[in-house]
Amino acid sequence: MEITIDPDAGFCIGVTRAIRMAEEAAKKGPVATLGDIVHNPEEVQRLKNKGIGSVTHTDLPKMQGSVILLRAHGEPPSTYETAQLCDLNLIDATCPIVAGVQKKIKKAYKEALTVNGQIAIYGKPGHPETIGLKGQTENTAIVISEKADLDTIDYNRPLWLFAQTTMQPAKFSLIAGEIRKRFIQAGRNPDEMLRVSSTICRYVSGREAKIREFARRFDVIVFVSGANSSNGNYLYSCCKEENPRSYFVSHADELKKEWFSGASSAGISGATSTPQWLMEEVKNRIMELEK
Numbered sequence: 182m183e184i185t186i187d188p189d190a191g192f193c194i195g196v197t198r199a200i201r202m203a204e205e206a207a208k209k210g211p212v213a214t215l216g217d218i219v220h221n222p223e224e225v226q227r228l229k230n231k232g233i234g235s236v237t238h239t240d241l242p243k244m245q246g247s248v249i250l251l252r253a254h255g256e257p258p259s260t261y262e263t264a265q266l267c268d269l270n271l272i273d274a275t276c277p278i279v280a281g282v283q284k285k286i287k288k289a290y291k292e293a294l295t296v297n298g299q300i301a302i303y304g305k306p307g308h309p310e311t312i313g314l315k316g317q318t319e320n321t322a323i324v325i326s327e328k329a330d331l332d333t334i335d336y337n338r339p340l341w342l343f344a345q346t347t348m349q350p351a352k353f354s355l356i357a358g359e360i361r362k363r364f365i366q367a368g369r370n371p372d373e374m375l376r377v378s379s380t381i382c383r384y385v386s387g388r389e390a391k392i393r394e395f396a397r398r399f400d401v402i403v404f405v406s407g408a409n410s411s412n413g414n415y416l417y418s419c420c421k422e423e424n425p426r427s428y429f430v431s432h433a434d435e436l437k438k439e440w441f442s443g444a445s446s447a448g449i450s451g452a453t454s455t456p457q458w459l460m461e462e463v464k465n466r467i468m469e470l471e472k
């Protein structure tokens with residue numbers, strides 16, 4: 182059976198950079214990341230074995246003088262204030278693309294304050310990146326994750342709309358379209374009242390079309406991802422829509438021989454949080470199952 186690893190799968194540049202920074206720092210001494218560096222337990226364990234631990238925000242006051250790495254998702258200003266108060270040595274591995282979105286939101290927020298405007302972020306409530314983005318607005322931004330959240334917007338006030346970088350572009354367009362409609366219903370001109378910044382990362386927005394095409398090319402698809410990765414669950418659903426013989430695994434032990442019965446080709450893909458070594462491991466295990 183021909184087995185191919187998707188060349189577009191695996192870590193995005195932001196995550197690759199953060200892991201490289203953590204590994205470099207660990208060569209010089211103990212380092213901990215603030216939250217898991219990536220939504221993948223296998224990779225988190227691999228880094229733990231190298232002495233790179235993970236701490237939570239509540240641990241910070243007890244960590245005076247420690248080296249703490251901020252992951253690619255970014256952090257709100259309050260984290261930097263805590264770090265200063267607790268005398269932490271920060272390594273800031275915020276993805277440059279996320280940092281750029283934070284800056285844009287901060288600038289828009291300042292402008293919004295002068296015209297009684299509002300900031301809205303299409304994102305997942307509680308997602309670390311969205312917490313970091315919302316923090317740029319003194320936590321006043323409205324987080325929109327579903328249509329019902331649009332009722333919390335005041336359509337008589339100007340609105341700046343942004344997105345968490347990992348959201349789905351098609352849904353963002355729908356949300357923006359619905360907001361425009363509601364401004365019109367309120368008797369307001371959306372061209373004057375609404376400013377939309379499509380801040381979805383190109384690495385994520387381009388992936389869907391590519392993975393759909395990849396999923397159609399093989400008899401069987403094995404999608405490798407941590408179960409708690411939202412990007413992973415979404416990309417897997419795209420595979421399943423294109424190829425009913427698509428299977429989700431978090432590690433090689435979950436593979437089943439019967440999935441490959443009668444197949445002459447298998448494609449292996451993964452989320453932006455899936456390490457290359459894990460996909461290689463899955464490939465090797467499929468080859469063993471064939472014997």
Ligand code: SF4
Nearest residue numbers: 193195276278346382
């Ligand atoms: S998905 Fe894009 S914005 Fe998010 S960490 Fe990766 S490269 Fe950066």
